[in-house]
Each structure stands twice: as structure tokens, then as C-alpha cells.
Amino acid sequence: MPEQAVLLRSAVVRSRWAPAGALGLALAVVPALPAAASAEETAAPSVRCQVTDPRLTELSGLVDVGDRMLAIPDGGDQVTVAALDGACRVTDVTAVPLDPYDPEDLGVGADGTVWLADTGDNNATRATVALIALRPGGTTSLYRLTYPDGPHDAEALLVAPDGTPYVVTKEVLGASHVYRPAAPLLDGGTVALADVGTVTFTLTGTPGGPVGRAGQLLVTGGAVARDGSRIALRTYTDAYVWPLAGSDVPAALAGDPVRVALPPSPQGEAVSFTADGTALLVAGEGLPGDVTLVPIPAATAAPEPSAAADPSLSALLEDDGSGPSPVTAGIVAAAVATVLVWIAGRIRRRGAASPPPAA
Template sequence: MSEPAAHRRRPDAGARSVPGRCVRAVALAGAALGLALGAAPPAAAAEEPVAPSTRCQVTDPRLAELSGLVDVGDRVLAMVDGGDQAAVYVLDGACQVVDVVTAPLDPYDPEDLAVGPDGTVWLADTGDNNATRATVALLALRPDGTTGLYRMTFPDGPHDAEALLLAPDGTPYVVTKEVLGASHVYRPATALVDGGTVGLADVGTVTVTLTGTPGGPVGRAGQLLVTGGAVARDGSRLALRTYTDAYVWPLAGSDVPGALAGEPVRVALPAAPQGEAVSFTADGSALLVAGEGVPGDVTLVPVPATTAPSSAAAPADPSLPELLSDGSSGVSPVTAGLVAAAVATALVWIGGRLLRRRPAAGPPRNG
């Protein structure tokens, strides 16, 4: 997403961001939950239109930079892309904050949220607008109240990434955000090390093309920028979203690269100023999507049951000026430059307040 010229993050990966209005400001999260979960393709043509509906509207100013969601039934976990405190927000069916759980982790730029098979909440601290970070990280918030910080390095230099796909076997996949639509997929090359650093391996590419769907903060380029990911609770499907569209693939076992090598079903999303968050509903029948800005809708988007996408010729690769044009007023030079550079576990909280005290000292800052 774009970043105001007045806000710049320090290049060292372990630094805090400057508080304030920033589309890539530091977000945080933190809390371990107590129940385990149950049990380069061409762009796909959109299925027959389905009617999305607004589940609820976010009005709490603390969620003005909402960037990650996980639906766990009658509660939704949410994280924000701004602030100076690690926090996970618990929302009820009316999108009201009913609890906030904090942790002592000091992240740099978290972008996405997932819940693992053992009930651990994972945050992808992978944002890097200016491509300067030496490492990115995964933050683990475990059911027993402990936390973990797992640093990773890209094999080919820094990338900005906003999507996390957590396979049913617990393997994390990070999907980059690329202005020309060819996003790379990475997973840890070796076992993660708490407090240590491991390399990432490039295991595939996801290619999307211009769709014509309106929305997003950066003109037509928003149709190509991957801003979030999700895996269905039953492990049957996975999804990636851009500012304007969602792409859904069938998933067999935990073979995320194999799934992404197929052709997805594309679902046009309702126009939104800056849509970033995506989650499957707890029953896997639909997507929940949301974005930055309050008031902001949390929208239920049905997904066609079929996994066989319609065929359509892919449009020609666009030039950067074409991407940055939305057919009307266009995008400022500053925004254009930045773009080019660029569940059930929470239900245990219903019975009472699980806000934990912040320890005097925590794990080292991500770096």
C-alpha cells in the first residue's frame, strides 16, 4: 500500500515505526489462545456475480488501519497496521471490540494474521515498503501464554510482503506484494528457530493481471498487489486477495505451492479505499474481507462452490503509467513512486477477560 511522504520507516529491521497516519505503520499483536483448531497461473475469469453482504461495520478508531482478520465463529480476531503496542483485537458479531490482548513483542511492520493447527496465533511481520529490511519475522502467540519470534531472510534480497498462508500442517508461506502482478511464494528452507534466523526458499510464483475491478488507493495497480491471504479452517481451500479481487484455489493436504500452480476462481470484491484483510468464514463457505478506514465494512463475500474457473484471455502486460491510472484523476507522483518501489481458538475468550499483563522485559526486537 502507499505511504505518505512525510512518514518514513528507519531502515533497520528491528526499529519501531513512527506512530501516526501511515499505511504501513507498525502493527502488533499478541495473545495466545487456548483451543486447537479442528480438524504461475494465468488470471482467472470471475465467476457469475454473487451478492456480498455487510456483516457489520468497524467504527472503533483503534482499528482505523485494520489489515488482518481471522473468523473463529461468533468472534473475529483482528490486527491493525499501526500503533506502538502489540495487540490483537477480539470483535463480536457487531464488530465491537470486546477484548484486547497484548504481548511484549516489539514488531516492525506486521501485515497478516493466521491461527495454526495447535491454536497458536501467527503474525507475519513482513512489511517492507522501501525494501530495506535485513530480516522479516513471524511472531508466535501460543495458547499457553508464551510468545516466539522467528526471523527469516529472503534468498534474493528484501521484499515487501503482506500475505501469510498457513498450511494445515503448520508450514508458513509468505507471498510478496509486486507492482507488476508476479508475486513470489516463500517458505522456510529449514525449521524455524525461536530467537534465531533461517533462510526462506522461493517455491513458486502467483501471477495476476488487470481485472477492471474498481477500488484501492493506487489506481489500476491495486488490481495486481497482493495484500492478504487465508487458508480455510477445514484445509480445503486457500485464498489471496488484492485491493480489488480475491483468488481462491482448492487445496489438497498441505501442498500450498501445488495449489497455487493451478488456476484459481476469481471473485471481484466490493470497492473499498484500501482493502487488505481476508479470512474464510469459520465454516469455509465464504470470505470475510475488510480494510483500512473507519467506519469500514466487514463484508461477507460468497465463493462459488465450483473449483473450475471460466477461461478468458489474459490482458496484455500493462506499463507502469497505465497501472497508476484509474481513468479519472490518477495518482500523485509520491504515491506512484512508492508503489513502484514497493478458528475457533478465540472462543475460549468468551468466558472472561484474558488480557495479560505485559512483562517487564520481552523477546528482542525483530531484526
């Protein structure tokens, strides 16, 4: 189905290059906190606070660092990091003095470095993607990266306890690739990425997201617990949590995760562990936008492998005589929804780009 594949890669490229000035976000080193033990019964999700600031209309990345939360918006002509208080009010903003393309996620290293993943590529046309490091001393570094197998769209960043960044791609058929730099990062230069694993997601039946069933397969964010004990990935509808030993992220992702069904949201893209590691925080695009506290259950089995785990597109689209398969329906829904999002994005950006009327 090549036409569907083309539609699924279609989206507006949000790229108006412009330098930005830093506004002084304090990037203090955040000490690790021990994770608390899981409760016998898992509490229901609850809204911690609600984002209303128009600068975060397209909130895409979130990290809880204890005394505040850090958040970034998706796209735009500059990359900014907002500090939020416990009521989701913006208390500080740093405009990063580097040209962004499509920032999608962020993470905080053990040394307090804030990492931004400028890895969005809806049209799969970028020759390079980038990581931006904001260090506690106030310096900023730009690291460009190339995939070994051509462009990918990616919205999830995992910063291992040893500081190694991992990028997880967003794949409509559920088989997300995991990449890490194949060589030491080079400030202002470009290094290759190495494909170090695959994480396969299957249909769960959890509602939510902008693209129907396909949203259950699309990875939109990642997180690492502050004590380094766990990692998480989320789709539009579910979160998955794995135990982490040391900094071996690929080995962790090869294990069985705990799956957490997330409350329905129009476009959920951000996930973070709480500062104490007892729960997840999730958020997404749209205003007002809830930042929701989601407890992590002690054990919830991931969905059983299904046809979605088969990498063969023809196998995924087989009809057993009872009508379209759930995967087929998901792919078609994703194609239609992606086109609608693309059209809406073009209209919005054309309006934003129009010159003001003459005085």
C-alpha cells in the same frame, strides 16, 4: 523506468520500537469444520458488521475462528491482536510483548497458534522479516527470516494445515513470489526463506483501492480455510480461491483459481474464510470499516493472461499507438498514489511523534 520503480517502493517505514504487555487473549484450539457445498446461484456480498474501534483504524489482517474474529492493525509501535464479536465490537485485546516493525497479516494454525506476519517493508530495506507465534499455552515465539534475493514488501500469510507458514509478496507488476522457511524455524534466531513459486495476477477491471488499476495486481492478504480444503489471496480489488490438497501450497497456487470481484473499498487488505468455509470475509483500513461477507461462486474464470504476465518491464510499457497501455496507466497511477500515501503518512506520524505542549 527506474524512476517509477523507486517511486513504487517509496513509503513510510512505521517503526517505533517499544515492548508491549499481553492482555490475555484466549487462544483456544479451534477444531476444523467441513466446508458446505456451493449453491447453484451465488448470493450478493453483504455487510456482516462495521468496525468503529479506533484501535483498528488500519485493520490489515482478519481471521474468523467461529465464536469470534481476530484482527490486527497495520503498523504502529506495538503489535496487538483484537478479538471481535459478531457485531465487530472489540471484546479483548492482546498486546504482544515483542518489538514489531510492520505487521501486515495473521493466520491461525490447526493447533490454535495465532501467527502474525511482521513482513511489511514498503521501502524494501529490511535485512530480516519476522513471524510471531502466539501459542494456546500463552507462550510467544519470534522467528526472523531472510529472503534469498533481497528485501521484499509482503502483506499475505498462508499457514498450511501442517503448520508451514508461506509468505506471499506484494509486487506492482503482478508477479508475486511465494516463500517458505528453508529450515526449521528457530525461536529468537534467523533462518533463510526459499522461493517456492510465483503467482501472476492480471488486470481485471474491478474498481477499488487506493492506487488505481495497479491495485488489481497487488496482493494484500491471504487466508486458509479451517478444514484445509482451500486457500485464498486477495488484491485491493479481487479475491482468488484455490483448492488445497494436503499442505502443498505451491502446487495449489500453480493451479487455476476461482476469482471473486470484491466490493469497492478505499484500502482493502484483510481476507478470511468464514468459519464454516462457505464464504469469504473481507475488510480494510479506515473507520467506520465494513467487514463484508462475500460468497464464493462455484466457478468463475480467472482473467485471461495478458501483457501483465510478461515479466519484461519494457514489454509491459509498449505503446501500440492507441495511447498508454492499461498496465502503463496502472503503474503511473500506483506511483502517484504511493507518493501521496507516503506524504500523508509522514505528516500523520510527525504529528503523532510531536511532544505534547508544556503545561
